[in-house]
Amino acid sequence: MLIQLAVMGLLVALIPLTLTWVSNDADKYRKLVWITLFLTFDLIMFGAFTRLTDSGLGCPDWPGCYGHSNPLLAHEHISAAQEAMPTGPVTVAKAWIEMIHRYLAMAVGVLIITLMVIAWRRWIKSGRTELKFRPWFPTLLFLFVCLQGAFGAWTVTMKLQPVIVTIHLLLGLTLLAMLTWLGARQNVHAPVSSPGRPHRRPAARHHAHARIRRHRHAARGSETAQGLAADRRRHQRGRPSLHDRPARQSDDALPQGRRPQQGQEGHQQTAARIEHRIRLPC
Numbered sequence: 485m486l487i488q489l490a491v492m493g494l495l496v497a498l499i500p501l502t503l504t505w506v507s508n509d510a511d512k513y514r515k516l517v518w519i520t521l522f523l524t525f526d527l528i529m530f531g532a533f534t535r536l537t538d539s540g541l542g543c544p545d546w547p548g549c550y551g552h553s554n555p556l557l558a559h560e561h562i563s564a565a566q567e568a569m570p571t572g573p574v575t576v577a578k579a580w581i582e583m584i585h586r587y588l589a590m591a592v593g594v595l596i597i598t599l600m601v602i603a604w605r606r607w608i609k610s611g612r613t614e615l616k617f618r619p620w621f622p623t624l625l626f627l628f629v630c631l632q633g634a635f636g637a638w639t640v641t642m643k644l645q646p647v648i649v650t651i652h653l654l655l656g657l658t659l660l661a662m663l664t665w666l667g668a669r670q671n672v673h674a675p676v677s678s679p680g681r682p683h684r685r686p687a688a689r690h691h692a693h694a695r696i697r698r699h700r701h702a703a704r705g706s707e708t709a710q711g712l713a714a715d716r717r718r719h720q721r722g723r724p725s726l727h728d729r730p731a732r733q734s735d736d737a738l739p740q741g742r743r744p745q746q747g748q749e750g751h752q753q754t755a756a757r758i759e760h761r762i763r764l765p766c
């Protein structure tokens with residue numbers, strides 16, 4: 485029967501998983517995180533609905549309903565209980581409400597397991613460098629959803645003990661907050677830093693900066709080479725170099741010993757420009 489219940493959870497989870505898989509979103513992991521967050525919010529709403537409609541004991545056992553994976557198969561038992569007490573706690577409608585809450589909870593569990601597996605695989609594949617896929621938090625989420633499932637079970641088996649129901653509610657809200665944090669962390673522009681370590685750039689931004697730096701160096705190199713080639717062509721044609729021109733006014737500002745001599749300034753300026761382009765940090 486546990487397998488049948490797991491299949492039900494998997495079937496519900498297949499809808500968001502398929503939606504994520506077929507979407508055109510370039511970052512499917514991020515999308516799955518937000519879909520899991522959305523489904524958890526729905527689950528909490530449905531939990532509140534379960535409580536408000538007094539359906540908490542619509543199925544008085546755990547994990548199934550009278551030992552079955554769905555209220556259709558347990559119809560005989562549910563009808564008998566409803567006949568004995570028409571206002572509940574067990575009625576056909578209440579049994580469905582309670583079981584739908586459990587199916588949704590299992591679907592959330594399947595989605596969190598999927599997130600954890602993806603994070604671990606991508607983290608190991610990237611040589612443990614891709615910060616976005618650090619698996620510790622998804623693993624913590626998995627442990628947390630198991631704990632919440634256990635409190636869900638105790639909510640039923642302990643006949644809605646107020647302290648257990650309250651803890652179940654608080655854990656549900658904490659799970660939602662944790663998923664929200666994971667969702668916010670998916671934003672590539674958000675800085676990711678770890679305690680005790682200096683602030684680090686997210687990998688995507690770091691690569692972009694490296695690319696810009698490479699292009700800048702290449703542009704400078706080609707600019708310098710073009711200038712030198714032009715100079716050489718002018719020299720071959722017997723024309724003065726582009727840099728053989730009277731000293732600029734700013735040269736007058738230089739100390740006496742460092743002012744370029746007549747005829748020398750062109751070469752000095754060319755040399756200075758080459759040096760400047762090669763040594764200038766980004």
Ligand code: HEM
Nearest residue numbers: 528531532534535540589632633636637639644649653656
């Ligand atoms: C991720 C998993 C789960 C979440 C986030 C969740 C969340 C909630 C929330 C927010 C409530 C409303 C509590 C209140 O208003 O006081 C609730 C109610 C309830 N949940 Fe869950 N739940 C989860 C899993 C489960 C599971 C696995 C079960 C049972 C096997 C379960 C059984 C119940 C029951 C019986 C109630 C009604 C309590 C009452 O009538 O007082 N929950 N749940």
